[in-house]
Amino acid sequence: MTAGERKSLLMGVAFISPWILGFLAFNLYPLLASVWYSLCDYSVLSQPVFLGTQNYVDLWRDPVFWKALQNTVVFAAVAIPLSTFLSIGLAVLLNQPIAGQGIYRTIFFLPSLVPAISLAILWQWMLNGPMGLVNNLIRPILDFLNLWLHTQLKTPDWLNDPNFALWGLILTGLWGTGQAVVIYLAGLQDVPAELYEAAELDGTSAWQRFIHITLPMLSPVIFFNVLMSIIGALQTFAVPYILTNGGDGPGRSLLFLATYIYQNAFDYWNMGYASALALCLFLLIIGLSLITVRYGERKVHYSGK
Amino acid sequence: MKKNFNSTLSIIALLGLGFLFLLPFFWMVSTSLKPLNETMKLPPQWLPSSPQWHNYPDAMKAMGPFWLYTRNSLVLAFLNVVGTVFSSALVAYGFSRLDWRGRDGVFFVLLATMMIPFPVVMVPIYGLFRALGWIGTFQPLWVPAFLAGAFNVFLLRQFFLTIPRDLSEAARIDGCSELRIFWQIILPLAKPALLTVALFQFMATWNDFLGPLIFLARENQYTLALGLQALQGTISGTPWHHLMAASTLVLLPVLVLFFLTQRTFIRGIATTGLK
Numbered sequence: 001m002t003a004g005e006r007k008s009l010l011m012g013v014a015f016i017s018p019w020i021l022g023f024l025a026f027n028l029y030p031l032l033a034s035v036w037y038s039l040c041d042y043s044v045l046s047q048p049v050f051l052g053t054q055n056y057v058d059l060w061r062d063p064v065f066w067k068a069l070q071n072t073v074v075f076a077a078v079a080i081p082l083s084t085f086l087s088i089g090l091a092v093l094l095n096q097p098i099a100g101q102g103i104y105r106t107i108f109f110l111p112s113l114v115p116a117i118s119l120a121i122l123w124q125w126m127l128n129g130p131m132g133l134v135n136n137l138i139r140p141i142l143d144f145l146n147l148w149l150h151t152q153l154k155t156p157d158w159l160n161d162p163n164f165a166l167w168g169l170i171l172t173g174l175w176g177t178g179q180a181v182v183i184y185l186a187g188l189q190d191v192p193a194e195l196y197e198a199a200e201l202d203g204t205s206a207w208q209r210f211i212h213i214t215l216p217m218l219s220p221v222i223f224f225n226v227l228m229s230i231i232g233a234l235q236t237f238a239v240p241y242i243l244t245n246g247g248d249g250p251g252r253s254l255l256f257l258a259t260y261i262y263q264n265a266f267d268y269w270n271m272g273y274a275s276a277l278a279l280c281l282f283l284l285i286i287g288l289s290l291i292t293v294r295y296g297e298r299k300v301h302y303s304g305k
Numbered sequence: 306m307k308k309n310f311n312s313t314l315s316i317i318a319l320l321g322l323g324f325l326f327l328l329p330f331f332w333m334v335s336t337s338l339k340p341l342n343e344t345m346k347l348p349p350q351w352l353p354s355s356p357q358w359h360n361y362p363d364a365m366k367a368m369g370p371f372w373l374y375t376r377n378s379l380v381l382a383f384l385n386v387v388g389t390v391f392s393s394a395l396v397a398y399g400f401s402r403l404d405w406r407g408r409d410g411v412f413f414v415l416l417a418t419m420m421i422p423f424p425v426v427m428v429p430i431y432g433l434f435r436a437l438g439w440i441g442t443f444q445p446l447w448v449p450a451f452l453a454g455a456f457n458v459f460l461l462r463q464f465f466l467t468i469p470r471d472l473s474e475a476a477r478i479d480g481c482s483e484l485r486i487f488w489q490i491i492l493p494l495a496k497p498a499l500l501t502v503a504l505f506q507f508m509a510t511w512n513d514f515l516g517p518l519i520f521l522a523r524e525n526q527y528t529l530a531l532g533l534q535a536l537q538g539t540i541s542g543t544p545w546h547h548l549m550a551a552s553t554l555v556l557l558p559v560l561v562l563f564f565l566t567q568r569t570f571i572r573g574i575a576t577t578g579l580k
Contacts, residue, residue, distance in 0.1 A: 001406070008405045011483055015399025018392040019415065022452030025433065027418045030426035037428065044432055090322065093315050107323045109571070110330070113559050115512040117530040118552035121537055122333050125545050133332050136349050175329060179574055186575030206311070235422035238514040245538055258424035265428050266519055274428050282425045289420055 031282070037275035044271050055276040065277065067252050068260040071166065072284070075256065076233040079170045083177040084226060091184035092214070105185065112178035120242035123172040129157035134171070159243060162251035169240055169254060180225055187221035188214065216301040223296040227289060234285050237262065257281045337361070337549035344545045357546070364550035367536055371554075373525060374532035378511060381446050381528060385510040386503045388450035389457055393502060394495070396453040397461035398487050402473055412462075418455045423515060431519060441522035446513075450506070457502045460577060464498035465491060501573035504566055511559060529555050 001009070013020070038055055040048035059065050090108055094101055114122070126133050135155040142153045158168035191214065199209050215222075237258040240249065248255035248263070257277060265274035336344055337360055339353040365371040399405075400412050434445045468491060476486045492499070517528045527535065533551050563570055 005406060008403065009407075012399050012403045012405030012408060015403060015483070015487075016396045016411070018451065019396040019453040019455075019458060022449060023414070023418060025452070026426065026430060026449060027421055029433070030429035031421070033429035033432070034426070044435060093319050093322075096312060096315050098312065098316055098319070104319050104323055105571070106567070107326050109574075110560075110563075111326060113508065113563055114556055115530060115559065116514050117512075117533050118333075118556045121533070121548050121552045122329055125336065125549065126329055126332065130347065131345055131349065133328065133349065136347075175326065178326075182571055182574045183577070231420060231422060235424050237424060242514070242534060242537070246534070258422075261424050261428070262515075262519075265431070271428050271432070278425045278428060282421065285420055285422065285425070 034275040034278050034282075037272050038279055040272045042272040042275075043269045045269065048272065051272065055273050058273065059276050059280070064252065064255070065260065065280075068255045068257050068277075069280070069284075071253065071255055072234055072236070072257045072281075075166060075169065075236060076230060076288075078166075079173050079233055080226060080229045082170065083174055083180065083229065084222065086174055087177045087180035088184050088218070088222070090181045091188055092210070094181070094185050095188040105182065108181045109178035111176045114176065116238035117242060119172065119176060120239045123168070123175075123239075124159065124243055127158035127168045127171070129155075129160060132158070134158070160250055162249070162253040165244075165249045165253040169236075169243065172239060172243070180229075183221060183225060184218065187218050191217040219300045220302055223292075223300045227292050227296075230288050230292060231285055234258075234281065234288070257284070333549050333553055336545055337364075337553050339546050341544055341546055360546050360550045361554065364536075364547040365554070367544075367547050368532050368551055369535075370525065371532065374527050374529045377443075377526060378528040378530070381443060382507050382510040384443075384447035385450040386506045388447060389454050389506045390499055390503050392451050392453040393457035394461055394492060394499060395487070396458045397465055398483075398491060400458065401462045401465040402468075402470075402486075402491065403483070415455050415458060419459075427515070427519065434520065440520060441526070443521075443526065445520040446510075446516055450510075454506075457506070460502060460573075461495065461498055463576075464495055468494055497569060497572075500566070500569050504562065504570055505573065507562065508559060 037048060039051060039053065041051050041054075042048035094104055094108075098104075111119075127135075129135065135158075139155050142155060145151055146153055156164040158164045195213050195217070196209060199213060204212075235258050236256050240254040240256060241247075241259060241262075243249075244254050248259055258281065261274050261277045261281065264270045264277060335352055338356040338358070339350070339360075340357050343350055343353055368374065400408060400415070430445075431440070434440055437444075439445050439448075472490055472494075473486050476490055481489075512530070513528075514530050514534075517531050518534075521527060521531065524535070533555055536551055537548060
């Protein structure tokens with residue numbers, strides 16, 4: 001290395017030094033410490049005591065862990081496709097030459113600004129069994145169906161019914177999907193109009209144009225969003241925690257990996273076990289992200305930008 | 306003919322969906338202005354028979370030291386915004402306006418850290434802050450902001466890259482130090498991007514729930530989010546009119562900020578997803 005190179009290296013490192021410190025203290029050290037703690041009996045109040053793989057054996061046999069894992073994966077697997085379809089659909093609708101486009105965009109975006117605490121309390125009220133607005137909107141529809149089909153459909157008590165609590169959370173999440181709408185809309189506006197004009201001259205239908213032009217052109221944006229949604233969905237904590245008044249729902253139906261880490265760490269002071277759980281969550285995120293990237297590489301269309 | 310039909314259909318769909326998206330806001334405000342007995346009527350009453358404005362001061366009283374919580378939230382938001390804007394800009398400068406060996410490899414590491422969410426690392430971080438004696442103080446909630454956030458660095462780097470290099474070169478030939486180029490040339494040009502980062506960080510801190518939940522101990526340090534959660538937990542019989550009033554109050558500053566800075570905001574969101 002020449003003197004000039006060394007000087008510019010030092011300068012570069014000096015500028016990024018705040019991040020290096022943050023990286024060491026809040027990323028690298030915690031990951032390494034988690035590996036160590038996960039092999040220990042550790043309560044924060046006393047020194048960690050080495051246990052070997054005991055925490056992982058316990059974890060394997062812990063039905064609550066499997067429940068949390070199942071909820072986390074099911075939530076991600078249902079909520080991400082639903083919100084992706086919804087937000088692309090809304091963006092396509094918004095991308096048409098209509099009056100008041102900006103107003104609609106603001107309307108769809110606003111819910112994503114609502115702080116988790118307000119959002120969860122509001123939806124606790126919206127999803128209330130007898131008095132909630134959601135059930136009061138559904139009830140006439142169910143009454144109508146019951147009358148004509150002689151069924152006995154009843155409105156669910158969303159947050160107190162283990163079969164419906166997760167769906168209540170998904171509904172809450174769909175309301176807050178607006179950020180993706182803004183991103184998709186910007187992506188749609190980047191698609192060159194000539195593509196559509198040429199396809200229209202060839203006599204294609206609107207649906208064909210959507211499948212063969214819009215989706216491929218939008219695919220890098222979709223890919224990036226889905227990746228970010230996976231990372232976001234897997235760490236879900238605040239909204240289900242508040243929806244259940246600081247619990248994990250009926251029959252643990254709203255227990256997620258992040259919730260279970262929190263409970264073990266800060267309710268039971270079982271930091272070793274919490275660390276083992278945290279590493280599982282980390283591996284899950286890495287694994288699903290890598291699968292998405294692999295799959296995405298094959299499917300995503302990058303135009304010559 | 307067909308085109309008209311399609312756009313009519315789109316407008317109907319947009320009106321319907323727009324109505325559904327606005328409904329929860331309407332319900333929140335409507336409930337917040339009802340007397341308690343009207344919140345429980347079946348079928349629900351759309352509007353309060355007469356708006357009970359005193360629900361708002363009542364809800365603030367029910368939360369306890371409402372203004373103290375507000376002050377705590379504002380102080381934390383301010384420190385986080387200042388810290389993250391300056392540190393992230395500094396780091397982004399190092400990743401975009403300077404050439405040094407290994408830069409792109411290190412930048413890749415920075416991007417990879419975005420895959421480590423807080424719940425994964427919160428146990429050792431808690432241990433670290435405990436060893437420093439910081440649990441039950443505000444430090445865990447603002448000191449890290451001064452050590453740059455990966456996402457903000459990424460955003461600012463993309464912006465800094467669009468500023469012509471000749472500007473820095475000319476200044477360097479004139480004998481300007483890097484710090485001065487950063488401070489006097491790049492930062493003024495990057496104002497829109499810095500504003501975007503500041504807005505995002507304000508929202509993130511204002512909305513944060515898990516951080517205050519684990520790091521704060523005493524009630525007089527609570528942020529608005531924690532104060533509101535305490536209100537939700539302590540009261541029985543669930544006075545939804547108070548909970549909705551308090552939720553509206555916590556949301557209000559965010560909405561005001563959004564409407565004041567709407568264009569920067571929307572542009573910021575749009576670019577984060579595209580680059």
